[in-house]
Amino acid sequence: MESNPVLLPGVPQSLSAKFEGSFAYLTIRDRLPTILTKVIDTIHRNKNKFFEEYGEEGVEAEKRAISFLSKLRNELQTDKPVLVLEDAQEDTEAWNRYLQYQRGLQGEHCPVSWFKSPWLYVECYMYRRIQEALCLNPPMSEFDVFCEGKTQSFLESTAAITALCTHLQQIRPTLTHTPESTLMDHLLTLLQVSLWGNKCDLSISAGRDNSQRVSPLDSLSALRAFVLLDDSRQVWAALRSGRDRGQRSRVQVDVVLDNAGFELLTDLVLADFLLASGLANQVRFHGKRFPWFVSDVTGRDFLWTVAQAASSNHTHLSACGGQWRRYLEEGAWSYHDHAFWTLPHEYCDMEWAAPDLYASLSSAHLLLFKGDLNYRKLVGDRDWPHHTPFSVALRGFSPASLCALRTLKANVQVGLAVGQGEGLSKDTPTWMTSGDYAVMQFHSPQQ
Numbered sequence: 162m163e164s165n166p167v168l169l170p171g172v173p174q175s176l177s178a179k180f181e182g183s184f185a186y187l188t189i190r191d192r193l194p195t196i197l198t199k200v201i202d203t204i205h206r207n208k209n210k211f212f213e214e215y216g217e218e219g220v221e222a223e224k225r226a227i228s229f230l231s232k233l234r235n236e237l238q239t240d241k242p243v244l245v246l247e248d249a250q251e252d253t254e255a256w257n258r259y260l261q262y263q264r265g266l267q268g269e270h271c272p273v274s275w276f277k278s279p280w281l282y283v284e285c286y287m288y289r290r291i292q293e294a295l296c297l298n299p300p301m302s303e304f305d306v307f308c309e310g311k312t313q314s315f316l317e318s319t320a321a322i323t324a325l326c327t328h329l330q331q332i333r334p335t336l337t338h339t340p341e342s343t344l345m346d347h348l349l350t351l352l353q354v355s356l357w358g359n360k361c362d363l364s365i366s367a368g369r370d371n372s373q374r375v376s377p378l379d380s381l382s383a384l385r386a387f388v389l390l391d392d393s394r395q396v397w398a399a400l401r402s403g404r405d406r407g408q409r410s411r412v413q414v415d416v417v418l419d420n421a422g423f424e425l426l427t428d429l430v431l432a433d434f435l436l437a438s439g440l441a442n443q444v445r446f447h448g449k450r451f452p453w454f455v456s457d458v459t460g461r462d463f464l465w466t467v468a469q470a471a472s473s474n475h476t477h478l479s480a481c482g483g484q485w486r487r488y489l490e491e492g493a494w495s496y497h498d499h500a501f502w503t504l505p506h507e508y509c510d511m512e513w514a515a516p517d518l519y520a521s522l523s524s525a526h527l528l529l530f531k532g533d534l535n536y537r538k539l540v541g542d543r544d545w546p547h548h549t550p551f552s553v554a555l556r557g558f559s560p561a562s563l564c565a566l567r568t569l570k571a572n573v574q575v576g577l578a579v580g581q582g583e584g585l586s587k588d589t590p591t592w593m594t595s596g597d598y599a600v601m602q603f604h605s606p607q608q
């Protein structure tokens with residue numbers, strides 16, 4: 162029986178696997194079980210490590226975690242009801258409240274389940290259940306099941322990373338006396354590099370290698386045609402608004418991170434440029450509190466990446482890493498991991514679900530949201546008509562000027578011209594899910 166959740170007036174339904182053949186359906190039927198199987202394999206392959214570190218207790222924990230995850234995979238594949246979490250973590254109650262909310266939407270005759278409920282919810286829930294399997298089996302609770310893939314993504318992107326850091330080191334000495342037009346060109350270039358860094362995502366590839374092997378700067382002109390919305394000049398204007406480079410007013414930029422590996426490197430280079438050019442004087446990074454969507458950044462990934470750069474034997478990479486370490490020591494850069502980023506909420510819920518975070522983001526001059534999942538949460542992962550204004554789809558989420566830097570990997574996109582989405586669907590049916598197209602989409606509270 163189809164679930165017919167309470168419809169909010171004027172707000173389209175959430176994407177869901179209940180629509181057979183949809184991208185959500187194919188993701189939950191095929192990609193999520195593949196990811197879970199790789200997680201189980203990774204834990205199994207590390208069995209000796211657990212024995213060496215924790216003895217028999219480690220081996221027992223490894224066995225229990227694998228049985229938890231095998232049960233989870235079976236629940237998913239047979240569309241069982243979503244279960245309450247039982248690991249007594251800081252966010253457990255919020256997750257179980259959200260399940261109650263979903264039960265209310267679907268009514269008593271249609272259980273909240275993998276193939277009947279919103280895609281955004283059940284996909285986030287899967288990653289939280291992986292965390293539960295580890296939390297309930299200490300000493301595995303600190304084990305990052307995705308660490309190998311994230312590390313490999315970084316190491317295999319070394320050529321692209323060194324090319325990008327070489328570029329930054331070459332322009333760095335000129336930035337304090339560069340003409341405005343040149344400074345803007347540098348910003349637009351590094352925004353595009355950060356945008357396309359988002360193609361390197363291990364969730365869409367279900368863990369298959371997705372490293373950046375060519376210099377990101379060389380491919381920008383060929384990729385220009387695939388940028389469907391380019392509001393990067395509004396990002397420039399937001400950074401320049403109300404201040405002159407000589408003034409000492411505080412310009413804070415918050416970067417809501419996405420993937421570790423090459424994408425994180427592009428974000429660190431962009432953030433370094435913002436400070437070195439004087440366009441901003443504080444950058445706050447927001448990452449995930451536990452392993453999430455295979456390649457998303459955790460605090461450990463963030464610090465490992467800075468350390469890896471600083472200790473590199475490549476001159477420019479180590480120079481950048483040394484500068485990043487100093488930014489962190491001085492407080493010009495800071496890393497944060499609020500629990501909200503690993504809850505299933507659409508961002509229009511943030512003001513009531515995480516008022517402290519909403520207030521904190523409101524102090525920023527500019528928010529940069531990286532990647533596809535952040536975009537899905539910005540617009541609520543709902544089936545909006547493509548010409549719906551971004552401000553409508555945000556449904557009141559507007560703590561500060563914001564720009565989404567996203568390669569399209571899910572079938573939701575707003576803010577296009579009338580007919581633009583339909584035209585793309587005719588010529589390239591996979592335009593919303595291939596990762597080949599991208600948007601830099603801006604919104605300000607004044608809009």
Ligand SMILES: O=P(O)(O)OC[C@@]1(O)O[C@H](CO)[C@@H](O)[C@@H]1O
Pocket residue numbers: 188192284359362363364365366419420454531532533534535537568570571
């Ligand atoms: O947020 P990211 O890393 O750009 O992409 C996350 C993602 O790979 O996972 C989901 C599908 O499984 C989609 O949101 C998207 O394809």
Ligand SMILES: [Mn+2]
Pocket residue numbers: 362364419420454456457532534
């Ligand atoms: Mn991601």
